[in-house]
Amino acid sequence: MAQSDAAKGGSPAAEDAARAAEQGEERPPAPGIDITRPHVARMYDYYLGGKHNYAVDREAAEQALKLVPQGRIGARMNRWFLIETVRWLVREAGIRQILDIGSGLPTQQNVHEVAQAIDPNAKVVYVDNDPLVRVHAEALLATNPNTIFLTADLRDPNDLLNRPEIRSHLDFSQPIALLLVAVLHFIEDTQQAYDVVKVLCDALPSGSYLAISHGLIEEGQKEATQQASAVYRRANSGVYPRTREEILGFFTGLTPVGCGLVHISEWTPPGRPAGPTAGDNVVSLGDPAVLRSLPGMCGIARIDR
Ligand SMILES: C[S@@+](CC[C@H](N)C(=O)[O-])C[C@H]1O[C@@H](n2cnc3c(N)ncnc32)[C@H](O)[C@@H]1O
Incomplete structure (x- = not known):
């Protein structure tokens, strides 16, 4: 009172x-x-x-x-994809610079922790447009000189690319991994989402990588997915899952790596057998039918010029 x-x-x-x-x-x-x-x-x-x-x-x-009752397992599978992707990028693909847009709130095994456990000098730029993410990221990163956080909007990639902080933290003449994990489906217009990805990829040198995961709308699950999307109408952002064909469009002109852009239950880190294994502590082995019903796709591609 x-x-x-x-x-x-x-x-x-x-x-x-x-x-x-x-x-x-x-x-x-x-x-x-x-x-x-x-x-x-x-x-x-x-x-x-x-x-x-x-x-x-x-x-x-x-x-x-x-x-969408499998939403929790979907979120954990998405984290598994993100963590395994970062491990592969740093350990196997030699990546030492990561631009993670739509980075989210700190959780277990954050991107910089996974990357810097392999190479403490790996540089990470986190970007998000949520004020609470900024508050937590700044507190978490206060003593980590190789990691910075920027508040910016994915829908304005030129603004982000022109920020002096990003230019001084990352060397744009060396390969950079661009992570757009579970964020592109917050852009309503598909052409705008494609344009955003193109602007960002065009700014990166050959040998860079793009990793995406994206909400999927499939025939059999259309109604439930649409109703769940409606819940997000009163949130700070709507959510706009896309069809397989639309999601595949994000990799146009890029070189898919490993299994390419696939349903999340089919994804496997390049060079590893499909799906999470008993050694993965992010997601326990779930019912394969539930995993197959997850409304999401993910994959990694290389930027070759
Ligand atoms: C579902 S979370 C994903 C977090 C993390 N990438 C992951 O996959 O674990 C989506 C994040 O994207 C952020 N986001 C949504 N729209 C955005 C935009 N237009 N620009 C920047 N960030 C955005 C949200 O604030 C949220 O933190």
Whole structure:
């Protein structure tokens, strides 16, 4: 109550905090964090069992999970893809620079931790447009000179590429791995999404890599996927899964690596047998039928010129 009185006539963030407090929700961790509507970064954190989420995110995530009950395993499989991709890029492909756009909230085995466990000098640039991601990333990275975080919007790739921080942290004459993992489906217009990927890939030298994962809409599951997507209409971003053909379009002009861009249950790190193995601690071996029903595709491609 006292908090609510103090916030009256204050900033929108303070008013949000007061309203949330009156509703018995958690207080926002920093000014500018909106906890009155779901945020896609925080919903994903909830699917992964994280703690960086609020009642409004959990409620929306639970609604989506009612429609796509395999959502949690999908999120973990997506992390598995991301982690194995980074391991392969650094260990096998010699990559020492990573640009991770739509990086998400810190979780277990973050990209810089996976890369720098192999080479402590590997450079990582995280990019996200969510203010809570910025708060946590800055705290996590405060003492890591090889890793920086930038707030930027994937939909404006030229703005990102022109930032002095990215140019001083990454050497654009040397190969860079561009990670667009579970983020392209937040761009509504397919042509715009293709254009964004092209602008980014064109800025990278030959020998660079692109890794993507993307929400998939398949014939048999169209209705549930569309209903789950509708839950995201009241979030800070809508979600726009695409067909196989549309997703395959992201690799146009690139050289697919290993198994290429495939259904997530079929993906395998280059040079390894298909699917997660008992040694992978990110995702336990699930029911193959459930894995096959996941609405997602993923893959790695090389930029050859
Ligand atoms: C589902 S999470 C994926 C996190 C991480 N890449 C992973 O796969 O584990 C999607 C992230 O993309 C971010 N995002 C969504 N739209 C974005 C945009 N237009 N520009 C930058 N980041 C965006 C969200 O804030 C969120 O953190």
